[in-house]
Amino acid sequence: MDPVTKLAAIQQALTAAYGPRPHRPRLDAVSELVLTILSQNTSDVNRDRAYDRLMAAFDSWDAIASAPAKAIAEAIRPGGLSQIKAPRIQHALRTIHVARGAYDLDFLADRPLDEAKAWLTNLDGVGPKTAACVLLFSLGRPAMPVDTHVHRVSGRLGLAPRRASPPRVQEILEAALPAEAIYPVHLQLIAHGRAICKAQRPRCDDCPLAAWCDYAHHAGDWADVLPSLAGRGRGYSPAKPGRVES
Numbered sequence: 001m002d003p004v005t006k007l008a009a010i011q012q013a014l015t016a017a018y019g020p021r022p023h024r025p026r027l028d029a030v031s032e033l034v035l036t037i038l039s040q041n042t043s044d045v046n047r048d049r050a051y052d053r054l055m056a057a058f059d060s061w062d063a064i065a066s067a068p069a070k071a072i073a074e075a076i077r078p079g080g081l082s083q084i085k086a087p088r089i090q091h092a093l094r095t096i097h098v099a100r101g102a103y104d105l106d107f108l109a110d111r112p113l114d115e116a117k118a119w120l121t122n123l124d125g126v127g128p129k130t131a132a133c134v135l136l137f138s139l140g141r142p143a144m145p146v147d148t149h150v151h152r153v154s155g156r157l158g159l160a161p162r163r164a165s166p167p168r169v170q171e172i173l174e175a176a177l178p179a180e181a182i183y184p185v186h187l188q189l190i191a192h193g194r195a196i197c198k199a200q201r202p203r204c205d206d207c208p209l210a211a212w213c214d215y216a217h218h219a220g221d222w223a224d225v226l227p228s229l230a231g232r233g234r235g236y237s238p239a240k241p242g243r244v245e246s
């Protein structure tokens with residue numbers, strides 16, 4: 001099957017399984033940036049606790065930007081790595097204010113996508129995934145955040161090379177998908193990674209994408225790595241599944 005047909009079939013199956021997932025902005029772009037910095041290397045629950053504590057402790061971005069770093073670190077402590085994230089948040093806020101005269105990133109909605117990404121990734125501690133979260137979730141731009149689920153499922157399906165880095169997978173998916181599909185496919189791949197295509201024990205026997213999956217068919221990048229799944233029972237676990245996650 002040619003790649004375009006395969007991708008279209010996967011999109012259709014994802015939508016049938018997980019719904020159409022229309023875009024719903026959740027936060028303004030500055031809030032999304034702060035939230036996403038807090039999400040680095042922690043769970044959603046701890047991220048949200050850190051964010052809520054930060055918002056409760058300070059009444060404005062100005063107050064956060066000008067507070068002692070120690071006070072920010074204390075507020076965001078539940079999110080982990082607070083000594084690193086506190087200066088990142090303050091640096092980002094100060095840079096935005098100096099550059100724009102306000103705590104506002106809405107101007108990135110109108111910049112060319114590569115330029116908007118570059119602007120954000122010039123901030124300390126902001127990589128391609130964090131930038132993509134801000135651009136996609138807040139501003140509706142077609143940038144694909146590649147988290148562990150998107151990375152793993154894309155690699156197994158053969159949408160991207162198995163060993164491609166997350167930034168490379170981001171480039172590949174952004175180039176392959178229509179702009180309007182980036183948001184729903186992002187959410188659908190995460191849902192699929194959590195429910196079916198789990199890291200250690202992918203449920204291939206229950207998977208609505210199995211017909212197009214390189215991993216399940218011992219094809220593509222997986223041809224020389226895994227034994228055929230043919231004849232294996234439900235819940236078959238590959239020899240070295242952890243290598244996909246690194």
Ligand code: SF4
Pocket residue numbers: 153156157196197198202203204205207208209210213214215216
């Ligand atoms: S067939 Fe298996 S490896 Fe492929 S996407 Fe489905 S659960 Fe993941």
